[in-house]
Amino acid sequence: MDKIEVILKSALKLFVGFGFHATPTSKIAKEAGVANGTLFHYYNTKEELILALYKHTQGQLSTYVQPKVSKEDSLEMVFRSIYTNTIEWSVENKAESAFIQQFSSSPLHSLISPEDMNSQAAILLDFIHEGIKTANLKHLPADLLQTLITSHISGVTQYLLAGEFSKVKQNKIIKESFELLWDMIT
Amino acid sequence: MDKIEVILKSALKLFVGFGFHATPTSKIAKEAGVANGTLFHYYNTKEELILALYKHTQGQLSTYVQPKVSKEDSLEMVFRSIYTNTIEWSVENKAESAFIQQFSSSPLHSLISPEDMNSQAAILLDFIHEGIKTANLKHLPADLLQTLITSHISGVTQYLLAGEFSKVKQNKIIKESFELLWDMIT
DNA sequence: GTCTATACGTTGATAGAC
DNA sequence: GTCTATCAACGTATAGAC
Numbered sequence: 001m002d003k004i005e006v007i008l009k010s011a012l013k014l015f016v017g018f019g020f021h022a023t024p025t026s027k028i029a030k031e032a033g034v035a036n037g038t039l040f041h042y043y044n045t046k047e048e049l050i051l052a053l054y055k056h057t058q059g060q061l062s063t064y065v066q067p068k069v070s071k072e073d074s075l076e077m078v079f080r081s082i083y084t085n086t087i088e089w090s091v092e093n094k095a096e097s098a099f100i101q102q103f104s105s106s107p108l109h110s111l112i113s114p115e116d117m118n119s120q121a122a123i124l125l126d127f128i129h130e131g132i133k134t135a136n137l138k139h140l141p142a143d144l145l146q147t148l149i150t151s152h153i154s155g156v157t158q159y160l161l162a163g164e165f166s167k168v169k170q171n172k173i174i175k176e177s178f179e180l181l182w183d184m185i186t
Numbered sequence: 187m188d189k190i191e192v193i194l195k196s197a198l199k200l201f202v203g204f205g206f207h208a209t210p211t212s213k214i215a216k217e218a219g220v221a222n223g224t225l226f227h228y229y230n231t232k233e234e235l236i237l238a239l240y241k242h243t244q245g246q247l248s249t250y251v252q253p254k255v256s257k258e259d260s261l262e263m264v265f266r267s268i269y270t271n272t273i274e275w276s277v278e279n280k281a282e283s284a285f286i287q288q289f290s291s292s293p294l295h296s297l298i299s300p301e302d303m304n305s306q307a308a309i310l311l312d313f314i315h316e317g318i319k320t321a322n323l324k325h326l327p328a329d330l331l332q333t334l335i336t337s338h339i340s341g342v343t344q345y346l347l348a349g350e351f352s353k354v355k356q357n358k359i360i361k362e363s364f365e366l367l368w369d370m371i372t
Numbered sequence: 373g374t375c376t377a378t379a380c381g382t383t384g385a386t387a388g389a390c
Numbered sequence: 391g392t393c394t395a396t397c398a399a400c401g402t403a404t405a406g407a408c
Contacts, residue, residue: 003391019293021207024383035393040385042391098291105284105291107205143348144359147341148366155337159330173330180334184370189373210401221375226403228373 004042006032008053016098020050020106047108054103055116057096062120064089069123075136076182078127083153083178086120090157091170097157124149137185145185152181190228192218194239202284206236206292233294240289241302243282248306250275255309261322262368264313269339269364272306276343277356283343310335323371331371338367 001009010031014023025046029036043049065085069078090097103109128145131137137145156177160170187195196217200209211232215222229235251271255264276283289295314331317323323331342363346356 102291105288144345147345151337151341155333159333180370184366
């Protein structure tokens, strides 16, 4: 694992545990097993590091979810796939999803440029527009639908993270909660 | 307005704008128009101040929502009332709801004792149990229902805060989105 | 209760050798 | 690219006068 990866991984762990500003760069370097100066060789400022970590983590989620979506699938399959895979990734990558959540509700979030903001979200929005046009989805404002879907996903994720569920039970919950959502928006 | 209120109000504003740790106590005192020492007369540490502010703000929300819930009402009316009033308060108190959100996804949240954690949530959960028992609500795990309701509320709140809606339009959105939720869980 | 002044540790960031 | 050494600035918290 190259230094940059170790640094990001250490930063993630500490940020989730203590928060951005309560985590000194010195501790990040120590946790990563590199010198303090090394960290500043890769990132000019601490803020730059935080932003890079956010983009990196968001990118991992996208990389996990997007390849599993195919234009060939029915619209329901597309939504089901995005839904299921987002939740699965979040549960399997607890620290990463906690970090995304924490970052998104922090003031730093406003520093992310609209383009960088979640290619994920853009894709979902596209499918929503298509769904409305083809009357698969209810005729509601697209961004209302988007926010309802996203919130629903984060709700179920929270629920799964709070309890300890077997893989089988977890899949059952995801499946059933998707039906609830799908019935709601179609 | 007494000093303690001014301090909390100033802290809230700055925390929302810059985050907990990026906001020095000196700036809070300055914004509040009091001396640095005065702040530490009321709160022994900065962390204590943050926790107090959270409880204070959460209390304001509860005070707004709970009195409007009556045991006399039908279960649907109770849910509708909690739903509507929570969203209304959040939209009218943008900074406060942003702070609650930010605090809840921060590591500090784990410092809140279960009892302090949201009398709001406890009440909602009670009604959910009642709804399941009387078969008004779908037979699903109570805390899954709770998280779905809560997430739905925060989704609609986000949507309303992102756009600029007239009061009339806003009420219409709240009403319609409640119907969506209600259909989903009954 | 409120203020001023200040102590003292910590932190982000730099310089420069290897 | 990576390290060690270092610093200036800052931030929390305290002491003590009023």
